[in-house]
Amino acid sequence: MRAAIEKFLTLAKKDRRVAWAAFAAVAILLAVLPMLVDMGLGRSWVRVLNFTLIYIMLALGLNIVVGFAGLLDLGYVAFYAVGAYVYALLSSPHFGLHLPFWFVLPFGALLAAFFGVLLGAPTLRLRGDYLAIVTLGFGEIIRIFLNNLNAPFNLTNGPQGINLIDPIRIGGVNLNQTTTLAGIEFQGGYLLYYLFLALTIAVIFVCMRLQDSRLGRAWVAIREDEVAAAAMGINTRNVKLLAFAMGASFGGLSGGLFAGFQGFVSPESFHLLESIMILCMVVLGGMGNIAGVILGAVLLTVLPEALRYIGEFERAVFGQIIVDPSDLRLLLFGMALVIMMLFRPMGMLPSTRRAREFEADDAVLDQERASVYDSQR
């Protein structure tokens, strides 16, 4: 697989036309994907497709915090919740506000970034397990707030959640409905797919630029040795806060899209398990590698849906459901994680740097043993 990709890449480098042809093929495929999915798998899969794009954005946002800066965040879903509730509150009958989508979405992302800094600032000195526990608590606090802020003043409508959220509209066109544009009929959800796809591509682009930027290097440096990083003139505080803020803003963006897409938000959607799922996408796919994270997000969104067919299969063969597919989901998921940790701890598509880190760790250990020996001699 890898060899085939490399072979293709060298070919594409040599011949521009090959590169352009491949690019055009991917673009066309992405453009007709909702129609293909609709025809081949059914309308519900267009919905899965849209959710996949939301999860890709979420996973890429978390990848900035965990993969690039090395700060383990177990409460990432809180930022997703902030984005979703901002959209829900400002664009629904709950307060009678119907602010436009192009304002609400960036505002949600901005507010999520602010919450990111709010979480980052007091936890600057924490690393690893300690940071993970604080972020986990933060995620739960946000969810519990959302659950209980219906009294004395009804801000979030509590566990019932907020209903009838305005759909995403651009230029008066409701992207969630079947619409005819320029003589072509777009089924419900198709247009949302194009919007999500455009935003996902934008997020991927930003992540790619970040990775090779000065900031990206600074993140790698603080991940390795904070004292040395500070001695290089890196403002470790600001660089860490930037990681939190940027990751959070992507979470807020996805949250807003989720609210507009779903039309309904409730605290139920923002459980700890959701944070862990997003983290798994990052870790399974390959921490720090953009392609890997995308792959992880796609697999972990699509596979559970595919597992539903097992239920149908059971019913067809045994006449009843013996094992509930949703139970099976967690079982398979756990097995997949264990197998990955055993055989491919760096993820499916690791970044070259991370892969190097896994190799280097052994070498560094050997080195440390050797230097202890050195000093005893």
Added chain:
Amino acid sequence: MSLLEIKDFAVHYGGVKAVKNVNLHVDSGELVCLIGANGAGKTTTLKAICGLVPAAQGTVMFDGAPIAGMATHDIARRGLALVPEGRGIFSRMTVLENLEMGAYARTDRPGIQADLSKVLELFPRLAERRLQKAGTLSGGEQQMLAMGRALMSRPKLLLLDEPSMGLAPILVEKIFETIRNVAAEGVVVLLIEQNAKRALEISQRGYVMESGSITLAGPSSDLLNDPMVRKSYLGA
């Protein structure tokens, strides 16, 4: 005026006075060493100069400006480069990436390139291994990398914390030779060492630290012949 001047300096760890009444200065063109036994407070002094631990009292003037209380990265950007104890290299980056990180605060690309070739010339071993992971280098090579990385910031003052620590005797010789070469290039160096003999041999002036205070100061040649220093640190 001195490049670095420390007056009435004290550092406390909780209630413990780790460093007290330290007066020390480093002038342009000098190689100065601070020697003392394990636990005398040498590293603490150095950490406090860099802002890694807060100073309890006293002033630190660097290049004409007070730097006490400033953040480590701001101090670094003023031209004070630290080679921390235990080297503190980025072991999972390549040698070249480590060197580039040294120039993080700089923006003059041609100058960085020039300094990079200069550092690689100074440390030919690093040039050979520039694409290798830094963690796979030997202890001596890592020390050279740490020094080279510090030089990449084109520092006004280089602070070296125990560069010979944990190295085989033959490498210790090599490291001291390198420090002398670096100083000969015009870099001002404050060297902190337990290996008093070698440190005094290559430096112009020296300070002796004992249980948190400076007990002796003077030209290194005098210190080398001082009966007390000879007895306590040189084993003669």
